[in-house]
Amino acid sequence: MIIQLEHNISDVQRATLAAKLDTIQYKTMEVSTQFGEYIVGVGKKEFDIRTIGTMAGIRDIHRVSDAYKLVSKKWKVDDTIIDLGDGLKIGGGNFEIMAGPCSIESEEQIENTINHLVKNGIRIMRGGVYKPRSSPYSFRGLGIDGLKLWYKKARAAGIKIITEVMMSEQIDDMLEYVDIFQVGARNSQNFNLLDALGKIDKPVMLKRGISGTIDELLQSAEYIFSNGNERILLCERGIRTYEKAYRNCMDINAIAILKEKTHLPVIADPSHGIGVRRFVESIALASIMAGADGVIFEAHQCPEKAFSDGQQTLNFDEADALFEKMKRTFKFKQNL
Amino acid sequence: MIIQLEHNISDVQRATLAAKLDTIQYKTMEVSTQFGEYIVGVGKKEFDIRTIGTMAGIRDIHRVSDAYKLVSKKWKVDDTIIDLGDGLKIGGGNFEIMAGPCSIESEEQIENTINHLVKNGIRIMRGGVYKPRSSPYSFRGLGIDGLKLWYKKARAAGIKIITEVMMSEQIDDMLEYVDIFQVGARNSQNFNLLDALGKIDKPVMLKRGISGTIDELLQSAEYIFSNGNERILLCERGIRTYEKAYRNCMDINAIAILKEKTHLPVIADPSHGIGVRRFVESIALASIMAGADGVIFEAHQCPEKAFSDGQQTLNFDEADALFEKMKRTFKFKQNL
Amino acid sequence: MIIQLEHNISDVQRATLAAKLDTIQYKTMEVSTQFGEYIVGVGKKEFDIRTIGTMAGIRDIHRVSDAYKLVSKKWKVDDTIIDLGDGLKIGGGNFEIMAGPCSIESEEQIENTINHLVKNGIRIMRGGVYKPRSSPYSFRGLGIDGLKLWYKKARAAGIKIITEVMMSEQIDDMLEYVDIFQVGARNSQNFNLLDALGKIDKPVMLKRGISGTIDELLQSAEYIFSNGNERILLCERGIRTYEKAYRNCMDINAIAILKEKTHLPVIADPSHGIGVRRFVESIALASIMAGADGVIFEAHQCPEKAFSDGQQTLNFDEADALFEKMKRTFKFKQNL
Amino acid sequence: MIIQLEHNISDVQRATLAAKLDTIQYKTMEVSTQFGEYIVGVGKKEFDIRTIGTMAGIRDIHRVSDAYKLVSKKWKVDDTIIDLGDGLKIGGGNFEIMAGPCSIESEEQIENTINHLVKNGIRIMRGGVYKPRSSPYSFRGLGIDGLKLWYKKARAAGIKIITEVMMSEQIDDMLEYVDIFQVGARNSQNFNLLDALGKIDKPVMLKRGISGTIDELLQSAEYIFSNGNERILLCERGIRTYEKAYRNCMDINAIAILKEKTHLPVIADPSHGIGVRRFVESIALASIMAGADGVIFEAHQCPEKAFSDGQQTLNFDEADALFEKMKRTFKFKQNL
Secondary structure, eight states, X not given: OEEEEOTTOXXXXXXXXXXXXXXXXXXXXXXXXXXXXEEEEEOOOOOOTHHHHTSTTEEEEEOOOSSOOTTBTTTOOSOOOEEEETTEEEBTTBOEEEEEOSBOOOHHHHHHHHHHHHHTTOOEEEOBSSOOOSSTTSOOOOHHHHHHXXXXXXXXXXXXXXXXXXXXXXXXXXXXXXXXXXXXXXXTTOHHHHHHHTTSSSOEEEEOOTTOOHHHHHHHHHHHHHTTOOOEEEEEOOBOOSOOSSSSBOBHHHHHHHHHHBSSOEEEOHHHHHXXXXXXXXXXXXXXXXXXXXXXXXXXXXXXXXSSOOTTOBOHHHHHHHHHHHHHHHHHHHHX | OEEEEOTTOOHHHHHHHHHHHHHHTOEEEXXXXXXXXXXXXXXXXXXXXXXHHTSTTEEEEEXXXXXXXXXXXXXXXXXXXXXXXXXXXXXTTBOEEEEEOSBOOOHHHHHHHHHXXXXXXOOXXXXXXXXXXXXXXXXXXXXXHHHHHHHXXXXXXXXXXXXXXOSHHHHXXXXXXXXXXXXXXXXXXXXXXXXXXXXXXXXXEEEOOTTOOHHHHHHHHHHHXXXXXXXXXXXXXXXXXXXXXXXXXXXXHHHHHHHHHBSSOEEEOHHHHHOOGGGHHHHHHHHHHHTOSEEEEEBOSOGGGOSSOOTTOBOHHXXXXXXXXXXXHHHHHHHO | OEEEEOTTOOHHXXXXXXXXXXXXXXXXXXXXXXXXXXXXXXXXXXXXXXXXXXXXXXXXXXXXXXXXXXXXXXXXXXXXXXXXXXTEEEBTTBOEEEEEOSBOOOHHHHXXXXXXXXXXXXXXXXXXXXXXXXXXXXXXXXXHHHHHHHHHHHHHTTOEEEEEOOSGGGHHHHGGGOSEEEEOGGGTTOHHHHHHHTTSSSOXXXXXXXXXXXXXXXXXXXXXXXXXXXXXXXXXXXXXXXXXXXSSBOBHHHHHHHHHHBSSOEEEOHHHHHOOGGXXXXXXXXXXXXXXXXXXXXXXXXXXXXXXXXXXXXXXXXXHXXXXXXXXXXXXXXXX | OEEEEXXXXXXXXXXXXXXXXXXXXXXXXXXXXXXXXXXXXXXXXXXXXXXXXXXXXEEEEEOOOSSOOTTBTTTOOSOOOEEEETTEEEBTTBOEEEEEOSBOOOHHHHHHHHHHHHHTTXXXXXXXXXXXXXXXXXXXXXXXXXXXXXXXXXXXXXXXXXXXXXXXXXXXXXXXXXXXXXXXXGGTTOHHHHHHHTTSSSOEEEEOOTTOOHHHHHHHHHHHHHTTOOOEEEEEOOBOOSOOSSSSBOBHHHHHHHHHHBSSOEEEOHHHHHOOGGGHHHHHHHHHHHTOSEEEEEBOSOGGGOSSOOTTOBOHHHHHHHHHHHHHHHHHHHHO
């Protein structure tokens, strides 16, 4: 059950509501975000929700039977639109592409990538400065200095930044320079990190766990929302299966299902979703047809020389072709 | 290694070839199909293939390092087109839709379905008369009598029939009435059945195993081809994963990868691929963007009353809308 | 619902029962096996089962809510014991080992294997004469001639034969020479083959599908039982997962769960269950602790030269050590 | 490549080594732990390792081709023994059991559990005070106060504490009260947490990820070791598969394989490994036969009333029986 409060609800009205909630013995949690104030109630007792819905100070009330509540479309039917400023929006009919390297490597690489994006009218650049690596002996990214360098170049060119945050201690330092915080697949159930990201007012793109369920992804998003941050994007990036012909199995079903279950925008990551460069295009276009509100993929001036594994990374010529096809496909889908 | 022989190769030329093959100690297998004669050689010895390629009576020779040979695109670069007669072709730019019920149930159901297909310009009807069921106590289909009844109605309406064959003993009886034999997911590695289907001259649509790999699917197709039947279609129908939000996980990656690995047409089955009726459309359209040469899906006049589980079955109104969207999507993809 | 009939039930009593069953509108199926006569009823109507249980000619009646019925322990609480003759029994406290090569290769190999088994007091030899192979170009076994040769040697030495049958047409020819028919993982849902094996009076060992569920395995066993053959063994042989450190993932959980769900004996196949020779012992012993009534594994005089892949095959010295440890472990478990 | 330095290596000897390493162009990392000083080198150049092995100040040098190095048995052949003090050791022939509730709930619950353990001679108690929960609305544990209360009772009774740490910020507060830090499955690749746990001198039990590979588990352990902490235990707790008959699939293969790949002790968690209470015993005993050095499982005075899901939790009577059987099974295995 979700109760949305009026912005101007009075203390007396709050008290009346609290008294009412006591009588139905629901476990309640107050949630205050950038955009609203809610009470999430978990309980089983049957009661007429109109007895609350009609109380003064209450905007509306909905039953939500899912394990996740605030991110459910059962409560909020309209698609959430993530507004990044400067006219850049994702969701609710606004399609955006995010591209760039796996890792931020150098000033020259940043410049080349930005030029490439600008030339194609792409306004969000991806890149890692903190890299989660299976082995402690692998390159772990340029860190905050790399981010600051990147930020300077990106801002000058009107490019937004999406980059991964790995631990809550990094958030403060990164906050000024990041437009969308990405939570990686390995941290998809790092609940303390999710709590912390719920307390800031920057968008968060949450990747599905390597073998995460759709339900777990939505509950992880609920962590962020219920801590106060409504600006969440979800990302399907492939799951682990027995098949060895590709790196991950892009779960195209998940895109369609997420679009039904949640009001949050859904981003497809075909680079990780198949993990083999020459198939990225097909999977990107299929994802758009399945309902994706955006696509994030890896592009590098020279994939063979990328610091991280470039096997799934397009070069700039390949990316050029894909940008255009994706935009046309989204338009086609809108008009279908 | 695949050696394609000239149609008019002489006995002397054959003997010369055999002698040559002896010297390189390759294990060889002669394959004779509707369309050609081949020698498949498996071995490791390095030799200059031109020494065979330039022999009289040899059309061409190719190395194929894959475990499958004759179905590989490394040998045959041009897409195979399955010609069903009456101007109906699949593959190589020809897109076809197959629709109909899970099970053939009654004369009335057959007629209603045919009328529905004809109205929409759909020319291939699916339906089961032999049903593989997990439980021995479930409905197992109307059998050969159902097929004959169906055939009479379908022929009169110019509709082709695709239906599942479960065992080699059924082939002879079915042969006259079937346009495409379907091998179900559970029989994807029923090698004796594949052998038998390799000996007839009717197209075979081979479904991927429930947890079959792409490689296994292609090797199963190799069974059919190497027994003499080149007219094979492959079908992606979803795989088993840990996710419980849907019945199967449509492996969109497999479609893209199969289109690279093989010259055979690839059909998408979104009904089984997600298993939930209201998502079938999204997955069908995504599959086309990923490269599918055709789509097979379940439609029933009244899914709620279907003999088999109708959870993944569209009603005729839903199917109407989907037919049109699929055709437009294929055309869009062709022109992208 | 399972109704077991008395052997001497009269026609009048049958008619009375049929009339009674009509009134509750259950779909019923008559099953007649080597050991008994049953009526399996599927339906939802609530009724007092004692009204049937107390009728003349009825031995007993049980509700079985599982999808499988006759193989359920809810109906038959006592473990089924498979009697192979000559004092050889499996199940109900009788532990047996089956060992031998992947494929029967030659007279010499048969003799060596038999000598090895006899020396160790092992009385069941495994070996394939019909081999399901992913590729049509692989060795497919010596066929019926290999079986006859094997049979001659085995009978002389008092050794029983377990071997795989791949299609129903093979059963008649094989019948005389086989003590246990094995259904391989790829044929675990080859329902026509299961039907056919239900009509003979030889034990059948049914392997779990490569990604088969426990429930599907039991329903496949139900096919055999409901066709008339109660002499069934189930075999856990590992399932497909994402992990690449081994060939299959031995599902130790399945052994424990099967022992609760069914009265049929459960055999562990550690060779396929892990697929790496040097770990077969650990998995064999663990399987016994989890409840296995028997173990089947691959042993070859020279695994490196085995016709089929010998990666999971023990040599005779390794097998010697394992036989003894398995027997001691079963005894330890019995007394724990 | 791992180079172990002598404790008394001189600065000159270090410099000579560094110069030598420069010539072979290996990327090197210095590791200093409680027990030794190492240089881990990653590179491809072939060279005679004896030229380093015979240098003054070098204890030994080994090639390690695995992605993980310091946790590999290729380098350290002897089993690592985790010494918890008070004569309590795990690994290298020392078997230990850890039992207790999912969550620490109350003083009374702590006391009851401790009494139960003491009665059975069990010396390590498990219990969560920080609980990773899929939903933000679930009970998240009593936190540091719960841990302090538990510690007081446990120390008085001579019981050691194993409990989960979820983020690096918690470590300092917990350090005094914890004997083994547990890293949960969801944090198995939380590399910052692993880094932090590598910097303390308390044992760490690292659980395999929900769908983590064996290789990833070992690389995660390498994070801890390479940061300075050699006292690591690995825990197999079941993986995600398609099967729905249990919660997780205990990967018995992984236990056998880990015992070959690493010198670290391997603990089995049958509670999560199958997730169904009445099968925990079978899986525990099987795990011991497969090579586990210890077992951790959930026991609660009243599983039905446990704060967290008690479905996989034994009551004290069931636990009583299991303790004894596990000890006997380990002894049997040792003498087999």
